[in-house]
Amino acid sequence: MTAITKHRKISNWKRSSNARTALLYLLPSIILFTVFVFYPMFRTIYLSFFLTDQEGEAAIFVGLENYAYLLESDAFLNSIKATFLFVLYTVPTGIIIALILALLANEKLKGIGFFRTIYASTMGVSVAASSVVWLFLFHPSVGMFNKFLNIFNLPQIEWLLDPTWALFSVSLSTIWLNTGFSFLIILGGLQNIDEYLYESARIDGASYWYRLKRITIPMLSPTLFFIITISLINAFQTFGQIDILTKGGPSQSTNLIVYSIYREAFINYQFGTASAQAVFLFICILIVTILQFKLGEKKVHYQ
Amino acid sequence: MRAWKKVILYFLLIVTSLIMFFPIIYAFMISFMTGGEILSGKLLPSTFSFDNYVKVFDRLPLFNYLINSFVVSLGVMLGQLVVCSLAAYAFVFISFKGRDFIFFLFISTMMIPWEATMIPNFFTIQKLDWINTYQGMTLPFFALAFGTFLLRQHFKTIPKELHEASEIAGLSKFGFFFRVVLPVSKTSLVTLGAYGFLTTWNMYLWPLLVTTNNSVRTVQIGLKQLQSQEVATEWGVVMAGVIVVIIPTLLLLFLGQKQLQKGLTQGALK
Numbered sequence: 001m002t003a004i005t006k007h008r009k010i011s012n013w014k015r016s017s018n019a020r021t022a023l024l025y026l027l028p029s030i031i032l033f034t035v036f037v038f039y040p041m042f043r044t045i046y047l048s049f050f051l052t053d054q055e056g057e058a059a060i061f062v063g064l065e066n067y068a069y070l071l072e073s074d075a076f077l078n079s080i081k082a083t084f085l086f087v088l089y090t091v092p093t094g095i096i097i098a099l100i101l102a103l104l105a106n107e108k109l110k111g112i113g114f115f116r117t118i119y120a121s122t123m124g125v126s127v128a129a130s131s132v133v134w135l136f137l138f139h140p141s142v143g144m145f146n147k148f149l150n151i152f153n154l155p156q157i158e159w160l161l162d163p164t165w166a167l168f169s170v171s172l173s174t175i176w177l178n179t180g181f182s183f184l185i186i187l188g189g190l191q192n193i194d195e196y197l198y199e200s201a202r203i204d205g206a207s208y209w210y211r212l213k214r215i216t217i218p219m220l221s222p223t224l225f226f227i228i229t230i231s232l233i234n235a236f237q238t239f240g241q242i243d244i245l246t247k248g249g250p251s252q253s254t255n256l257i258v259y260s261i262y263r264e265a266f267i268n269y270q271f272g273t274a275s276a277q278a279v280f281l282f283i284c285i286l287i288v289t290i291l292q293f294k295l296g297e298k299k300v301h302y303q
Numbered sequence: 304m305r306a307w308k309k310v311i312l313y314f315l316l317i318v319t320s321l322i323m324f325f326p327i328i329y330a331f332m333i334s335f336m337t338g339g340e341i342l343s344g345k346l347l348p349s350t351f352s353f354d355n356y357v358k359v360f361d362r363l364p365l366f367n368y369l370i371n372s373f374v375v376s377l378g379v380m381l382g383q384l385v386v387c388s389l390a391a392y393a394f395v396f397i398s399f400k401g402r403d404f405i406f407f408l409f410i411s412t413m414m415i416p417w418e419a420t421m422i423p424n425f426f427t428i429q430k431l432d433w434i435n436t437y438q439g440m441t442l443p444f445f446a447l448a449f450g451t452f453l454l455r456q457h458f459k460t461i462p463k464e465l466h467e468a469s470e471i472a473g474l475s476k477f478g479f480f481f482r483v484v485l486p487v488s489k490t491s492l493v494t495l496g497a498y499g500f501l502t503t504w505n506m507y508l509w510p511l512l513v514t515t516n517n518s519v520r521t522v523q524i525g526l527k528q529l530q531s532q533e534v535a536t537e538w539g540v541v542m543a544g545v546i547v548v549i550i551p552t553l554l555l556l557f558l559g560q561k562q563l564q565k566g567l568t569q570g571a572l573k
Binding site: 130 | 312319320323324326327329330333341387389390393397398399400401402405408409412413414415418419420421422424426445451476480501504505507508511512523526529538541542544545548552554555556563565
């Protein structure tokens with residue numbers, strides 16, 4: 001009896017010692033997550049119920065009024081619309097382009113490594129650098145695009161100054177910028193597919209398109225699903241392109257949600273309504289992530 | 304593979320590469336052109352003179368910005384490696400009560416977009432008096448759930464027998480971590496390091512918020528300054544700035560592309 005309790009005591013001691021050691025290793029992460037992720041998230045939700053002063057301190061409790069104000073504000077509704085349009089323009093196109101490039105780069109040819117490097121290269125380009133380059137390409141008089149239109153005697157386009165074109169132009173530069181990363185992920189997924197699947201299909205005389213439809217795409221579905229989620233989240237978080245290319249204009253047509261939060265908080269000093277917008281952004285991304293977990297388990301073919 | 308199929312593939316590869324790489328090549332060419340050449344819409348400069356490069360270092364404290372970017376990127380990279388590898392070690396090699404809960408806590412940080420928390424974070428940095436400091440630009444990014452999971456994936460492949468053997472050999476937990484786990488996980492550490500350096504070098508919004516003078520500004524903010532100073536006039540100088548800024552990350556990508564691809568797909572999917 002005493003031996004058993006003694007033994008239990010030791011194992012209890014040992015177990016709690018394990019917990020203490022583990023805590024020591026986890027402490028840096030836990031502290032940093034608490035200070036820079038969890039606390040500010042709760043603080044953002046809290047601030048969204050208040051009017052704030054210049055130092056960002058809660059001043060007057062207003063309940064849901066910030067939210068009510070946003071839902072009635074044309075500027076915010078417009079920003080939501082622009083954000084969703086932007087997601088629609090950039091995510092599907094970007095992934096299809098990256099998929100095509102990855103399929104091309106997955107062929108076993110001499111010098112394929114060179115092409116892979118070129119396709120992946122935009123991953124090494126920062127949003128600021130890319131935006132500055134595209135600002136030049138879109139330039140009304142010296143820019144490449146209008147010079148090109150000129151050759152064919154087509155009317156010139158004010159790429160970034162025309163409200164009907166600005167969001168499209170920003171999307172174009174974003175698709176280009178994100179292709180490198182999506183390409184790299186999809187290529188990784190392609191290379192993980194077992195070679196023997198193709199070999200047996202080839203023996204059966206299956207065509208390229210049949211193999212693509214029946215083997216490649218189903219086996220690639222976890223990767224595609226992952227990159228769709230990441231691309232959606234990235235699109236919701238877009239900021240740098242807007243700040244450099246359009247500043248949210250013309251007539252707010254490119255005022256995407258993060259840019260709108262930034263302006264509301266750090267230019268207008270309206271931290272309450274800015275926080276309410278941030279909560280909205282949080283909910284959007286939460287929905288995307290939850291959908292990924294729910295749908296991902298069901299629809300996607302895992303190895 | 305039949306010859307005509309090869310020809311078509313190479314044709315497609317070359318055309319798509321040209322389109323993808325065009326903006327970078329074009330920026331490179333512009334960076335050597337004079338104002339007149341740019342206006343006339345040439346694709347190639349008549350001479351490769353470095354005038355624009357000299358000018359851009361004149362206009363901006365670009366050299367300081369480069370040093371700042373290196374310090375900040377290396378700082379975040381090292382910080383992430385230390386913090387993430389410690390956490391990953393605890394998840395793999397120590398069994399303790401509440402592990403699932405803490406693991407869930409890590410996962411939940413991935414659902415919180417950084418932009419949704421930037422307002423309170425800005426005030427935290429301000430209250431700590433860390434505006435215009437390196438620690439203000441680096442410390443918030445040390446803990447990273449993605450990095451922890453990436454390393455955890457690799458640590459899990461280390462045989463448990465190795466752990467037991469090292470315990471019998473009298474190695475402490477930290478000794479095992481430092482002398483065994485880290486050395487055999489070199490590839491994952493390199494992948495995470497490259498990823499951390501790359502993303503930090505390219506960071507834009509946070510440096511914009513927490514720097515108010517040139518002392519710790521990074522190259523990305525330098526580009527914004529350059530572009531707003533020089534609009535419509537000296538595009539050659541602006542593009543010289545762009546090339547200087549993207550060369551370090553392009554080099555890193557060219558060297559580490561295979562590693563990065565492997566590591567990112569592993570961390571993402573398993």
